[in-house]
Amino acid sequence: MSVSKELQALQNFNCDHRCVLTVYLNTNPADPEQQNGAWKIQLKNGLKRLDEYLKASKDESEMKAFADLKEKVAAEIEEHQNDLLKGVVIFASENPKLWSVHYVQIPVKTNFYWEDHPVTEQFEYMIKAYPQAGVVLPSFGEVRILDTAMGFVHDEKTYSFDSGLDVWREQKGLNSANQRGTGGSHVDDLDQRLRENLDRFYKDMGTIVENMRKTKGWKELYVVGEADLAKSFAGSLRQKPNNCIYKNLINVEPNKVLHQVFER
Template sequence: MSLAKELEALKEFQCPDGKCVLSVYLNTDRANQDQQKGEWKIRLKNGLKKLDEYLEVSGNATQLKNYRKLKTKVKKEILGNQVNLQKSVVIFGSEEGDLWSVHYLQLPVETSFYWENYAVVDQLESLQNDFPMSGVILTNMDEIKIIDTALGEVNETRTYTFDPNTEDWTFKEGLAAAEHIASGASHVDQYQQRFEENMNRFYRKMATNIERMKRDRKWRTVYLVGEPDMTRTMKAELRVDVSKSVNKNLNNARPSQVLANVFK
């Protein structure tokens, strides 16, 4: 489940008997000057250690036991997924309440650690206001990719391919552009020329789908990514506001890399 959908449930989560929820916000953004050498590892270790010391002094053996189980689980999760680190990691866990929620985000957070009887979600609520449910549209000559995102996470990626015979866009999961364009150079040149001459008309059909998705998925913002002439054309055809255009061809990039370019 996406973090945006989990947020409401996290707000309502409560421990019936004392503190039992560990909330972890860890900034892992390597673009920061103070993160160049993996300083997040030190902050993770120190943050968890301070909570351990606090609970040890409190004398609550049950809470300390539960916390240490969660502390071990958190360290194993993050250190075991270093290759997946983006700009931040957000974790909520409860040994008694059977809560375990882990999210690797393309948005930075302020590193902080909490041990309470509820999930501390203030940073998430702030991020939700700044980065609400959105659509990222990657434009290409014969392929449109749409990333549904919220809170810096990828909820879904959809790919639409253009059929020159029907002059229509079709949702095709896992179909690459090379599979439906003939390999002959002259054919490709003719196809490209025809598409460029009719780009406005062809994009207008796709724009209708995007407008429908914005309404149905409750996107508050729309971003365009692609070559300048293609993003300009798509923007002209869309009857919705475009918050930002990123003039790069990122059609072969991973969705997380696309979001990194959009949200930087």
């Protein structure tokens, strides 16, 4: 399910009584306030405060429902504590059933809620600031596509370019005299055909990207690459990208690519 569809489902979710635990937890290791795993204390204290509030209300059914969810949420985060990014967002309910977990690579402000609905305001802001987007990195040898939302890469695909030309056979068929006398024209012909084949490859890839834009619900699209290649790929798209970034990041790890796109 896409993030936007999940948000819509969360907004439509409701209980007859309070049954939804919403957790926003800042786990950013670069945050000075999160040194030495401070998020563990914040998680413990946040859940404890809700627990004390419910005990004061003396609602046995709510107390039991919360106790079960509290343990489940704590176990989920503890299980993934070595893989935490900048934040965790969890929406949980036992009856009716709800379990929505997001490990995100963007800032999160720690908050805990126990309500009859998921508290989605911060989640909505995160999606607006870091929307579902496609990031396309065209190069001479391949096209790399990142499917992202909220600063996190959900999927990555790479398509390799086959020039369709046997360069070595072209060169082997020339004797030394021909190479000296007409080598330039052969190279020009080869370069021209190579460029034509690359343009065809980009056109085919443009169709694939347009289909992905629709099926994955991308709100934005970015093209990142050397200027001539990025411009060429952007020209293959029916709808212009939101931005072209003229940097060769084809071999850069995904999170650093997203930093260049969304946090410049």
